[in-house]
Amino acid sequence: MPKPKPIRKVLVANRGEIAIRVCRTLREMGIGAIAVYSEPDRSAPHVFAADEAYFIGPAAASLSYLNAAKILEVARESRADAIHPGYGFLAESAAFAQQVLDAGLIWIGPSPESSRAVGDKVRARALAITAGVPVLPGTPGPVSEVAALKKAADEIGYPVVLKAAAGGGGKGMRRVNAPGEFESAVRLAQGEARGAFGDDRLYLERWVEQPRHIEVQLLADERGNVVALGERDCSVQRRHQKVVEETPSPALDPAKRRELWDLAVKVARAGKYTNAGTAEFLMDRQGRFYFLEMNARLQVEHPVTEMVLGIDLVREQIRVAQGEPLDFTQAEVKPVGSAMEFRIYAEDPDNGWLPQAGTIRRLVLPDGPYVRCDFGVRAGGEVPVHYDPMIGKIIVWGRTRAEAIARARRAIAETVIEGTRTTLPFHRWILEQKEFVSGEYDTAYLSKHFREALPPDAVREEREAAILAAAFTALERSTPSAMGARPGEGPNGDAGDGTPVSRWRDAVSPLRTVPDRGWK
Amino acid sequence: MKLVLERITAAAATEATEHEVELRPESDGFAVTIDGREHTAVGAIGEVTRAMVDGRPVEASVRREGDAIVVEYHGRRYAYRVRDARAPKIARRRHEEAARGEIHAPMPGLVVEILTAVGERVEAGRPLVVIEAMKMQNALPAPLAGKVTLIAVATGTAVESGALLLTVTPDEE
Numbered sequence: 001m002p003k004p005k006p007i008r009k010v011l012v013a014n015r016g017e018i019a020i021r022v023c024r025t026l027r028e029m030g031i032g033a034i035a036v037y038s039e040p041d042r043s044a045p046h047v048f049a050a051d052e053a054y055f056i057g058p059a060a061a062s063l064s065y066l067n068a069a070k071i072l073e074v075a076r077e078s079r080a081d082a083i084h085p086g087y088g089f090l091a092e093s094a095a096f097a098q099q100v101l102d103a104g105l106i107w108i109g110p111s112p113e114s115s116r117a118v119g120d121k122v123r124a125r126a127l128a129i130t131a132g133v134p135v136l137p138g139t140p141g142p143v144s145e146v147a148a149l150k151k152a153a154d155e156i157g158y159p160v161v162l163k164a165a166a167g168g169g170g171k172g173m174r175r176v177n178a179p180g181e182f183e184s185a186v187r188l189a190q191g192e193a194r195g196a197f198g199d200d201r202l203y204l205e206r207w208v209e210q211p212r213h214i215e216v217q218l219l220a221d222e223r224g225n226v227v228a229l230g231e232r233d234c235s236v237q238r239r240h241q242k243v244v245e246e247t248p249s250p251a252l253d254p255a256k257r258r259e260l261w262d263l264a265v266k267v268a269r270a271g272k273y274t275n276a277g278t279a280e281f282l283m284d285r286q287g288r289f290y291f292l293e294m295n296a297r298l299q300v301e302h303p304v305t306e307m308v309l310g311i312d313l314v315r316e317q318i319r320v321a322q323g324e325p326l327d328f329t330q331a332e333v334k335p336v337g338s339a340m341e342f343r344i345y346a347e348d349p350d351n352g353w354l355p356q357a358g359t360i361r362r363l364v365l366p367d368g369p370y371v372r373c374d375f376g377v378r379a380g381g382e383v384p385v386h387y388d389p390m391i392g393k394i395i396v397w398g399r400t401r402a403e404a405i406a407r408a409r410r411a412i413a414e415t416v417i418e419g420t421r422t423t424l425p426f427h428r429w430i431l432e433q434k435e436f437v438s439g440e441y442d443t444a445y446l447s448k449h450f451r452e453a454l455p456p457d458a459v460r461e462e463r464e465a466a467i468l469a470a471a472f473t474a475l476e477r478s479t480p481s482a483m484g485a486r487p488g489e490g491p492n493g494d495a496g497d498g499t500p501v502s503r504w505r506d507a508v509s510p511l512r513t514v515p516d517r518g519w520k
Numbered sequence: 521m522k523l524v525l526e527r528i529t530a531a532a533a534t535e536a537t538e539h540e541v542e543l544r545p546e547s548d549g550f551a552v553t554i555d556g557r558e559h560t561a562v563g564a565i566g567e568v569t570r571a572m573v574d575g576r577p578v579e580a581s582v583r584r585e586g587d588a589i590v591v592e593y594h595g596r597r598y599a600y601r602v603r604d605a606r607a608p609k610i611a612r613r614r615h616e617e618a619a620r621g622e623i624h625a626p627m628p629g630l631v632v633e634i635l636t637a638v639g640e641r642v643e644a645g646r647p648l649v650v651i652e653a654m655k656m657q658n659a660l661p662a663p664l665a666g667k668v669t670l671i672a673v674a675t676g677t678a679v680e681s682g683a684l685l686l687t688v689t690p691d692e693e
Contacts, residue, residue: 362568362581417595418581424595455594463539463559464573465580465591465598466525467552470541471561471571472582472589473602474521474550478614478626 014086016376019046038064082106118294131270138205164193216264228261250439307339361419366411425453522605618663629653
């Protein structure tokens, strides 16, 4: 039995909200936190959430946050005894996990062996089959011959879905409705998979019509104890990417819930899984579960689980990584109430979810009872163009699902993010949709129903905006300089150096009047 | 002031695209008629707008971006192009006043500070008098270079829209 080795200093090999979130737990546990940062992140909030920070390279992730050698060098230099990878970047690299162990450090995540066992979808699928966990009918492994793929598709029956063996996030994924579309779909999927993952192996599964995407949070110690920490329903997706997650799933009754948790634990046991991980399942309209894949990392949406269980998953990850046993049993896992997470992306929901760049001029985050904000940006900061456009998450808890929805509406309405468009208006929209409110939605819901993120009282809000625009015009015409008119535009556009002369304008500088609530 | 606000929208947007607006300055804001409906707008309007529209608190951000006035409100972005509904008489009058070196109150308000004295030589653009209106302070600049020859108000004076505040007599060539 491995003996506990206390962790004193952790290098957090990530950025943004997840790096800050990990640092928070480290501080609560009295463990030193080390941040790393790339060139554009020199003054990013995550740097200041840590006790020490080290520069690791230029903007490109491949040269900084994915630069394993550099990160290991910083770990040595800073005398870190463990590395927490967050999610994304190196989080699911079994090779990096092995390098970390070889360097004599603790890896706060699944062991390289268990990570490899579930690391690609094809191996995870084989593992599930041996564990007696249902999977979708499909090819047993990756197939490179188009003809062989085609034969499998004909046997399974259309529609089928092509998936990249190394994939995730919907890349390299393609639905094929009929035999005639097959060959072109394979080429497109291969091209996407090669571009995104450097690996164009594909496999194929039966397409499930309007499924729900439900996943189970798992935690396993190094002594073989595995517990399921409840499920999360992530069926609100656009382009196979999650935007809203909730627990418990409104689609499960207690019996189905127990069945799902048990299936997830079986997969984890079969893979001798350690630390935190998530087993993803589809549930079809008949209520049948199909195992999809295992995410061998902390998930973006882990806070909803924390909210209903009162546990800190990062703390549990650290305890397990130190060799400590789980200090609760499956029978003690009793979720209370309902929690929801709303991902705030710097994307324009009214324009094909186009990623937005720019400076966040104002940021007012919601507060009050049972609201949690995990954000990686601050007012005055740039939205990173080099990295994921998710800038933060708003998480709410309620005793019931209805209470959580009411709280979410309130919290989203309190939030102000200016300077870049975000998914906030989308969240206002979805919180008013009867399908969401009743819990009767599936992964196809958004592509079918979402067109524009109109607020509940769109006409009044637009009129208010027009009134403000008109008043602004009147003020601008009377005192151009006060409204920040361009130099030379008014009778005396500026003070000669481009600085507007109005004191009023000075007095409302967003940086001075808006408290920085990006993180604290 | 009569304006037409033309909303610049993405192709997908389904909302109204043009508004007829009439604005009348009031002591602490505007009475606004928009598409035939009466509204009031009171407060500080600008990059951080905290205003009351029909008594409802509205937090938004309003600024000029090129030809457009952009309003960021509840996470949505509204952009408008502004057209005059009729010839801008006020603008012409202001232009003539400026050419004579006169500073007039652009709206009803309170003189909160005078930054010059009679006889002082000033450059164009230098702030000379500060007026507070709609809870905003506006520093009114010298319209041209010259000597301050008249200060018609004192700190604390309440002024009507268009009232003469100060005259700068241009330098002789």
